[in-house]
Amino acid sequence: MSRSLLTLLGIAIGIMAIISLMALGEGMQQAVTGELSSLSDVIIVSTGGGGFSTFGGGGSTSNGEYFTQRDVADIQRLQGVKEVSTQLASSGLAEYNGKTTIVSLTGMDISVMRLQYASQNLEAGGFLNEGEQNEIMIGYGIAHNTFDANISVGGRIKINGEKFFVSGIFGKQGMGGTSSDSLVLMSSRDFQKLTGQSNISLIYLRVYNVNDAESIATSIQNTINGNHGQKDFATATTMTSILKTVQSIIGILQLVLVAIASIALVVASIGIMNTMLTSVMERTREIGIMKAIGATNLDIMSIFIIEGMLVSSIGGIIGIILGVFGSQGLTMILNSYMSMGGSSRLTPIITLTSVVLAVTVSIIVGVLSSLYPAWKAARMSPIEAVRYE
Amino acid sequence: MTKDVIVTQHISKTYGRPPLQVFALRETNLDIKQGDYIAIIGPSGSGKSTLMNLLGCLDKPSTGKIFIDGSDVSTLNEKELARIRREKIGFIFQKYNLIPTLNALENVELSMGFAGVDSQTRTKKAKQLLEMVELSKRLTHKPSEMSGGEQQRVAIARALANSPSIILADEPTGNVDTKSGENIMRILEDVNRKGETIIVVTHNMAIAQRAKRLLRIQDGEVREDHV
Ligand SMILES: Nc1ncnc2c1ncn2[C@@H]1O[C@H](COP(=O)(O)OP(=O)(O)OP(=O)(O)O)[C@@H](O)[C@H]1O
Ligand SMILES: [Mg+2]
Numbered sequence A: 001m002s003r004s005l006l007t008l009l010g011i012a013i014g015i016m017a018i019i020s021l022m023a024l025g026e027g028m029q030q031a032v033t034g035e036l037s038s039l040s041d042v043i044i045v046s047t048g049g050g051g052f053s054t055f056g057g058g059g060s061t062s063n064g065e066y067f068t069q070r071d072v073a074d075i076q077r078l079q080g081v082k083e084v085s086t087q088l089a090s091s092g093l094a095e096y097n098g099k100t101t102i103v104s105l106t107g108m109d110i111s112v113m114r115l116q117y118a119s120q121n122l123e124a125g126g127f128l129n130e131g132e133q134n135e136i137m138i139g140y141g142i143a144h145n146t147f148d149a150n151i152s153v154g155g156r157i158k159i160n161g162e163k164f165f166v167s168g169i170f171g172k173q174g175m176g177g178t179s180s181d182s183l184v185l186m187s188s189r190d191f192q193k194l195t196g197q198s199n200i201s202l203i204y205l206r207v208y209n210v211n212d213a214e215s216i217a218t219s220i221q222n223t224i225n226g227n228h229g230q231k232d233f234a235t236a237t238t239m240t241s242i243l244k245t246v247q248s249i250i251g252i253l254q255l256v257l258v259a260i261a262s263i264a265l266v267v268a269s270i271g272i273m274n275t276m277l278t279s280v281m282e283r284t285r286e287i288g289i290m291k292a293i294g295a296t297n298l299d300i301m302s303i304f305i306i307e308g309m310l311v312s313s314i315g316g317i318i319g320i321i322l323g324v325f326g327s328q329g330l331t332m333i334l335n336s337y338m339s340m341g342g343s344s345r346l347t348p349i350i351t352l353t354s355v356v357l358a359v360t361v362s363i364i365v366g367v368l369s370s371l372y373p374a375w376k377a378a379r380m381s382p383i384e385a386v387r388y389e
Numbered sequence B: 001m002t003k004d005v006i007v008t009q010h011i012s013k014t015y016g017r018p019p020l021q022v023f024a025l026r027e028t029n030l031d032i033k034q035g036d037y038i039a040i041i042g043p044s045g046s047g048k049s050t051l052m053n054l055l056g057c058l059d060k061p062s063t064g065k066i067f068i069d070g071s072d073v074s075t076l077n078e079k080e081l082a083r084i085r086r087e088k089i090g091f092i093f094q095k096y097n098l099i100p101t102l103n104a105l106e107n108v109e110l111s112m113g114f115a116g117v118d119s120q121t122r123t124k125k126a127k128q129l130l131e132m133v134e135l136s137k138r139l140t141h142k143p144s145e146m147s148g149g150e151q152q153r154v155a156i157a158r159a160l161a162n163s164p165s166i167i168l169a170d171e172p173t174g175n176v177d178t179k180s181g182e183n184i185m186r187i188l189e190d191v192n193r194k195g196e197t198i199i200v201v202t203h204n205m206a207i208a209q210r211a212k213r214l215l216r217i218q219d220g221e222v223r224e225d226h227v
Helices: A002-037 A069-077 A110-116 A140-146 A188-195 A210-228 A239-282 A284-292 A297-338 A352-378 A382-387 B048-055 B078-087 B104-114 B119-132 B148-160 B178-193 B205-209
Strands: A042-047 A081-096 A099-108 A122-125 A135-138 A156-159 A162-170 A184-187 A200-207 A234-238 B004-015 B022-033 B037-041 B063-068 B089-092 B166-170 B197-201 B213-218 B221-225
Touching: A002 A239, A002 A297, A002 A352, A042 A210, A042 A239, A069 A081, A069 A200, A069 A210, A081 A110, A081 A140, A081 A188, A099 A110, A099 A140, A099 A188, A099 A200, A110 A200, A135 A156, A140 A162, A184 A188, A200 A210, A210 A234, A210 A239, A234 A239, A239 A284, A239 A297, A239 A352, A284 A297, A284 A382, A284 B078, A297 A352, A297 B078, B004 B048, B022 B048, B022 B197, B022 B221, B037 B048, B037 B205, B048 B166, B048 B197, B078 B089, B078 B104, B089 B148, B104 B119, B104 B148, B119 B148, B148 B166, B148 B178, B166 B178, B178 B197
Parallel strands: A099 A184, A135 A162, B037 B197, B037 B213, B089 B166, B166 B197
Antiparallel strands: A042 A200, A042 A234, A081 A099, A081 A156, A081 A200, A122 A162, A135 A184, A156 A162, B004 B022, B004 B063, B213 B221
């Protein structure tokens, strides 16, 4: 009895792993897809050949050269382009609480800002208010690790001698990608007024028709490269292509997770086989009696196969239930590790497919692993088995 | 003329290889008629169980042929042998050999299950049989909750479940007291009166004397004793 219980547990753990890992993968898939697909008509143009990699960052100019107003105008003229906005980059002197330091400044339209940092969680405050002047948003590092004192929402920082109010502070960025920790974000208008510059590090644009995005991206690249006389000065990346890449990465990740779960199941099936073999041994006499009163080999085999199936499908059902809780726990751990907040917080999604898969897998495991013990039981000679003590 | 239900032709059973070969049964020829009541006696180790196991198709003879209801069992495959054991023969063991995890009713139903009888008919017949062996009050008892005599009566009911034509009982009273043994023999004799062929191995001369035909086995050789 306790032996069957252990076997049951083995299967349950394997299935739990499958269910919770698949739920996690599905959750990731949907989180990313949902977030990015609302931006599917967006094209981001950045400098350098590497392309725009991570959300909430980018825009660093590798060769010191920026986009020009002519580039922006050329893009605006292209067929199918809806609206264009820019991200400006410069550096400035920031002073707070008597200490002065150099920070990099980023300026962009507030609506673009909301889009680009939608996935970023805020520690305090909110986004810049349309129409307000001299407001900034700052990264966690600027707020806490740059000056002698912590800066909070409503705090006043002097940048290039001009007073700015902090409207919001980004949460600490975890391990992922480019950091927003050292951001100082302001509106394009404030930026130009303050620096007198318009160093465009990134260009955002939306297109009318998502299907045209790829071809528009290509012509943008050609146009700007032509303007600058360089072969790969600019890279235009469509959201759809980012989406595809992310989806395929998650797909691979899911596969790996399921592979790990399968290892657990293989171990569990060895457990079932072992349990069944012992059970066949212990029930040798019983098998002999059944054959003596007329059971066929097939009858005996089905008894053990059904038993194996029963153990594994009960284990499977327990595993599914555990998997539902397990996936919640797993995402909780992941969420706290990656300190992801806001809309990008993961939620596990248990699909019917994964449940059906789990049940099927557990039944198959049960049948396969009881096949050999059942065959061993069936081929016993009745007289030997009856004599067995 | 009554027909032969079992015929054996020169059957022998040996264990091991020469020169250490043991003859458990030697050159045995038997004709067993429908409705017969045969007692087999002989000293311990003389080959009684060996013969019974061969007749019950639990084992195969080393040489010779066994015909059951006219068919040569050496030519049958595993499935057909199982069918003979299930439908033509009811085997009763000295040690009852009930399935310990099943109750009385389920034990009796088991062989009908192998025969493909539907569960309603199965339960009805099993209850009838258990009533016949006076165990109506023990239907849900497990073997461990019954006396030896009761267990053996469940075993008799089980042997009769698929209405076989031959009942083979190897020392059915060997493990029970005189009174229970008497009870068991009375049931078997009743069954015989209804036309069933009964073969009983016993050490009890009083029981053996009541049979219609008496076989004495010594050193693997069968001799006929007339009652
Ligand atoms: N599997 C076996 N291997 C070797 N020898 C065996 C085997 N089974 C039986 N024998 C031998 O065959 C002979 C006949 O045994 P059998 O069991 O038929 O005796 P029996 O007449 O039923 O005795 P008992 O009255 O004690 O039950 C014995 O000498 C026994 O030792
Ligand atoms: Mg014996």
